Amino acid sequence: MKAWLKFTGPFFGGIIFAIGLGVGGMTEAENILGFLDIFGQWKPALIFVMVGAILVYAVTYRLILRRKTPLFEKEFLIPKNKNIDRRLLLGAGLFGIGWGMTGLCPGPGLVSLSSGSEIAFVYVAAMIAGVLFGQSKWANRV
Amino acid sequence: MNSAILYALLGGGLIGLASAGMLLANGRILGVSGILGGALRAKPGDTRWRVLFLAGLILGGLLIEPLGFTVMSLEVPRTWIHFVIGGFLVGLGTTIGNGCTSGHGVCGVSRLSPRSLVATATFMIMGIAAVGLIDHLFKAVFK
Numbered sequence: 633m634k635a636w637l638k639f640t641g642p643f644f645g646g647i648i649f650a651i652g653l654g655v656g657g658m659t660e661a662e663n664i665l666g667f668l669d670i671f672g673q674w675k676p677a678l679i680f681v682m683v684g685a686i687l688v689y690a691v692t693y694r695l696i697l698r699r700k701t702p703l704f705e706k707e708f709l710i711p712k713n714k715n716i717d718r719r720l721l722l723g724a725g726l727f728g729i730g731w732g733m734t735g736l737c738p739g740p741g742l743v744s745l746s747s748g749s750e751i752a753f754v755y756v757a758a759m760i761a762g763v764l765f766g767q768s769k770w771a772n773r774v
Numbered sequence: 775m776n777s778a779i780l781y782a783l784l785g786g787g788l789i790g791l792a793s794a795g796m797l798l799a800n801g802r803i804l805g806v807s808g809i810l811g812g813a814l815r816a817k818p819g820d821t822r823w824r825v826l827f828l829a830g831l832i833l834g835g836l837l838i839e840p841l842g843f844t845v846m847s848l849e850v851p852r853t854w855i856h857f858v859i860g861g862f863l864v865g866l867g868t869t870i871g872n873g874c875t876s877g878h879g880v881c882g883v884s885r886l887s888p889r890s891l892v893a894t895a896t897f898m899i900m901g902i903a904a905v906g907l908i909d910h911l912f913k914a915v916f917k
Binding site for chain 1: 778779781782783784785786787788789790791792793794795796797798799800801802803804806807810811814815822823824826827828829830831832833834835836837838841843844846847848849850852854856857858859860861862863864865866867868869870871872874875876878879880881882883884885887888889892893894896897898899900901902903904905906908909910
């Protein structure tokens with residue numbers, strides 16, 4: 633039962649996450665570009681999606697971490713690194729540029745595959761190429 | 775309150791719940807780029823839950839329209855070249871910077887992680903700059 637739940641949990645988590653994006657209007661690239669377009673017709677939806685998500689997670693995160701272990705794994709794997717280094721700034725900066733070019737971050741990009749749109753497949757293929765390049769030894773030198 | 779704002783808060787709440795579920799069940803931060811990156815690394819024993827999450831994400835997309843919401847509209851003033859270069863930068867940047875809107879923007883900000891707060895401010899500023907250049911400056915210069 634435990635082993636089964638360990639793998640079905642992430643599956644249903646993915647489904648709920650995708651529905652959340654859809655309900656919040658985040659599967660419409662127009663709403664994301666609109667949020668970033670502070671010099672034009674600004675669309676605030678994204679900030680309310682983030683506020684909703686942060687309100688829920690900020691509370692549940694603290695409650696869940698009162699437990700010694702998660703339900704189906706031996707330990708919590710929470711990032712402990714606190715260094716603000718060049719890779720963090722460079723990576724976040726490149727991601728921001730790509731986000732503003734497309735109106736898609738990884739979540740909505742992957743969800744958009746379900747629409748069967750060609751441009752979604754182009755985006756995800758390019759994103760996977762970017763991830764693989766980022767994991768390669770060339771990008772390690774940055 | 776305006777219904778678009780209400781739906782945005784509700785959708786965000788669902789994203790927060792999915793993230794809380796991932797922490798409670800598997801003890802991990804729900805970061806889409808990190809889950810994808812780990813799936814592509816294919817480390818033994820660490821792949822199946824990632825692939826299942828990604829499958830849920832894509833299948834969940836199929837439920838959006840039956841529930842009465844717009845499934846996906848990529849109708850934006852961009853060409854496929856933007857999606858090729860932009861997609862590559864999103865993949866590369868989230869790998870080097872260890873996170874995207876979910877891992878840094880939602881989970882990290884909730885945890886008040888200094889790295890995530892800085893990363894979120896950085897990608898928002900650069901996203902605003904990119905949109906400003908593409909939709910306003912370039913258009914004004916090249917029209």
